[in-house]
Amino acid sequence: MNRIASDYWKPYESIIPQEKHLQTKAETFTVEGYNSLFRHFLARMRRKSKCCSKKAEMLELSVLLFMHYRNGTLISLISNAEYHSHFTLTGKIRERITYNRKTGKIPPIEDKLLFVLSYLENNPLQEYHVAACNMSQPQCNNRVCLLSDIQCRTLKTSGELPGRNHLKVNYLTEQCEDILPDGTERPIERPQDSDRQKSCYSGKKLIT
Template sequence: MMLNIEGALKQDRLLRALTGLNRKAFDALLPTFTTMYLDTQQAKPRQRGLGGGRKARLLTAQDKLFFILFYFKCYPTFDVAGLLFDMHRSQAHEWMHRLQPILEAALGQKMALPERHLESIEAFLSRFPGVQRVMIDGTERPIARPQEREQQQQNYSGKKKRHTRKHLEEQLMKPNGS
């Protein structure tokens, strides 16, 4: 049993549900991904002769691109990904780690990668000019159990089942950046 990739590629709604891309975007990314994949394959020497080893389940670059996009869209366990793509979970793990940098390079070349790290508030405001208020959510950090009962109740986290301090930061911003 293997996921019908060709069938998924023919149905735009299904393709978007499985990979996050429509057919036009998928087809636009495919040549860049293929080039990047072939470049990485040529950089490594073959470990086996031609025709040796197990027959690949992801035969074409299209199959490989579909697999890695599916993985990042749905985040299945390797057991589930292996079942859907008719391979062992260790092979699904290997394919994910092999294809991830290739996908990132292809998306970077297409200028489609999200910016994940902004250096300053000014950079944030230039990227998102209409923002007026930002809430930065933090984490609950454990603290020593307070001696006073009122402080104990105030700092007890039912979620963490211990005494914590909630580190939340809120910053107000005006549209002009000041």
């Protein structure tokens, strides 16, 4: 190494031999520019960051991927993706961890109808359906939202959607010959307003 270039920071003068030391920004701005690019695009290279690399291999891969992106050579890297998906950088076979996931399948349409009707009628916790149908919590929530919407749109299209406004009872009794009332008692939150509390108060008192 014949010459060592640096900026005008004074501690460099006490470390680098004077005959090899070259203080100029003309030779350092390129390196500083690359350092700023790495710190801008790679979170693990930033200062005072919560992002860190637990393995040196991941740090090398991140820098390599960024360099290929900046140099426009990602195509050659993607062509070797099949190799790297099965082997590490050292040539060892990758060991992948497999998990036994719950499928949570409800194939027959009858089971889907029973699933959503039991949820709407009994209003149980989703843990009940998770255990009964052998599915995960996110799967249960997705199926409840999906099947409830399908059931609502189907009943509305066929004109069988139940009414939810008690003010329309008189209208229904006049227009319909047969009425099938079906109600489910569900708890309501205690209102904060005193007048609304009195209207929702059942009149029962706790005996102490």
